[in-house]
Amino acid sequence: MMPPMGLVAPSGPAALELIDALSSTGHVAVFVGSGVSAESGLPAWRDFILGLLVDAFNIAFDAEEEAARRWADSILDSQQVTGAAAVVRALHLKASGSGEPVEDKFADALVKGLYGGLESSMFQPGPIARALAALRRELGSSVVIATTNYDDLLEKALRDAGFSRKEARPHIRRSSRIAAGSAPVFHLHGFATTKERKGRLVLSEEEYTRMQVGRSWQEQYVTDLLRTHSCLFVGTSLVDPNLIRYLYGYGGRSERHWVVFARQSDDPRSGPVAKATARERAGSCGRQGHRRRG
Numbered sequence: 001m002m003p004p005m006g007l008v009a010p011s012g013p014a015a016l017e018l019i020d021a022l023s024s025t026g027h028v029a030v031f032v033g034s035g036v037s038a039e040s041g042l043p044a045w046r047d048f049i050l051g052l053l054v055d056a057f058n059i060a061f062d063a064e065e066e067a068a069r070r071w072a073d074s075i076l077d078s079q080q081v082t083g084a085a086a087v088v089r090a091l092h093l094k095a096s097g098s099g100e101p102v103e104d105k106f107a108d109a110l111v112k113g114l115y116g117g118l119e120s121s122m123f124q125p126g127p128i129a130r131a132l133a134a135l136r137r138e139l140g141s142s143v144v145i146a147t148t149n150y151d152d153l154l155e156k157a158l159r160d161a162g163f164s165r166k167e168a169r170p171h172i173r174r175s176s177r178i179a180a181g182s183a184p185v186f187h188l189h190g191f192a193t194t195k196e197r198k199g200r201l202v203l204s205e206e207e208y209t210r211m212q213v214g215r216s217w218q219e220q221y222v223t224d225l226l227r228t229h230s231c232l233f234v235g236t237s238l239v240d241p242n243l244i245r246y247l248y249g250y251g252g253r254s255e256r257h258w259v260v261f262a263r264q265s266d267d268p269r270s271g272p273v274a275k276a277t278a279r280e281r282a283g284s285c286g287r288q289g290h291r292r293r294g
Contacts, residue, residue, distance in 0.1 A: 021230075025256065028139065029229040030132055031222075031243070032147035032154060033236025039126025040153055042114060045237070049081045049088070052113045056091035086204040103200075110201050111192050114150060120193035125157035128235060128260075133157035136183050144225065146186040148236070148243070150201060152193050154185045172199035174217045188218045222246045231257040 034045045043051060053072035057063055063071075075084050092106045115123070125133070136143045136158065147154060158168035167182045170191040178184055189202035223246055225231060236243070236259075 021256065021258075025230040026142060027229040028143045029225040029231045030135075030143060030145045031231060031233045031236065032129075032132065032145065032149060033234065034149055035235025035237070036126065036128045036132075036147075037149050037151050037153055038235070039128055040123045042123060042151060042153075043116075046076065046081055048113060049084050050076060052088045052109065053084060055109060055113060056088045060091040060094045082204060089204050107192065107197060107201055110150070110203065111194060111197075114192070115194055118194075120151065120195065123151070123153065125153045125160065129153050129157040130160065132234065133161040133163075133183075137161045137163075141181075144186070144229070145183070146188055146222070146225070148187075148189045150187065150190055150192040152191070158183045158185070170198060174221045186221065188222070219246070226257075232260065233258070234260045 034042070034048070038044045042048075050072050053075055054065070054068045057068040057071055058065070061068075075087055079087075088109075089106060092109060111120075132145065132154065136145060145154060152170060155168045155170060159165060163183045167179070169182070169184055171178075171184045171186050172191055174186070187199065190199040191197065192201055222243075226246060233243075
């Protein structure tokens with residue numbers, strides 16, 4: 001089921017038109033998905049879940065690698081990725097025993113799966129992350145950045161663009177105490193490197209559902225941004241169930257929103273150290289104008 005948007009794949013001039021539109025729109029919210037991190041060698045969403053399924057199956061059943069991979073492929077073929085993620089959590093619970101806390105071990109598994117057992121410091125921002133940091137630098141505080149990614153690649157790109165470590169920090173909750181001149185990155189699903197974690201890492205259907213009970217800070221924040229900002233969705237396939245729900249459910253004033261799809265090569269990882277590879281320039285953008293009545 002597609003969100004209420006029409007998408008076209010423009011050539012280079014349309015990308016320039018997008019930049020011009022963003023610079024004149026007033027307030028811009030950028031939502032960043034896993035495609036941006038995949039530029040740096042981190043796994044795309046489906047590959048991330050696939051690797052977690054294989055590892056969890058091996059932990060729970062001590063299976064051979066080939067059998068675990070066949071099983072993991074069958075799970076992903078039969079379920080959405082959030083449903084498959086729930087299977088990952090259930091297998092970790094089985095391996096830990098019902099009386100043993102599993103949350104820390106589960107988070108450890110997510111971090112290991114995300115960074116492939118490497119230090120997160122080895123991964124550097126790719127072209128799109130750097131372009132977003134440059135956009136934030138150029139347009140100032142009228143641009144806010146939110147992401148469903150756990151990693152710190154956006155913060156690194158912002159620091160490379162001239163922001164200090166104190167100014168370019170991860171946030172896992174909405175706050176009215178953001179210092180002037182700061183460039184915060186709001187991590188809607190939690191933040192994790194190999195050295196630091198913040199918030200609960202959202203992955204499975206259970207956790208998505210929990211975010212929809214009552215009024216989570218994520219729901220309030222994203223809904224407000226959709227109502228008050230022009231929104232740019234970058235590197236997301238638009239299959240995140242929460243994001244789709246926000247797109248269908250928000251009301252209020254009409255805004256223009258755009259989607260940029262990041263095209264990835266067949267093998268984004270090169271050697272033991274992730275290398276950022278420029279796939280396509282601004283011509284790979286997808287742009288759309290979306291208006292709805294509140």
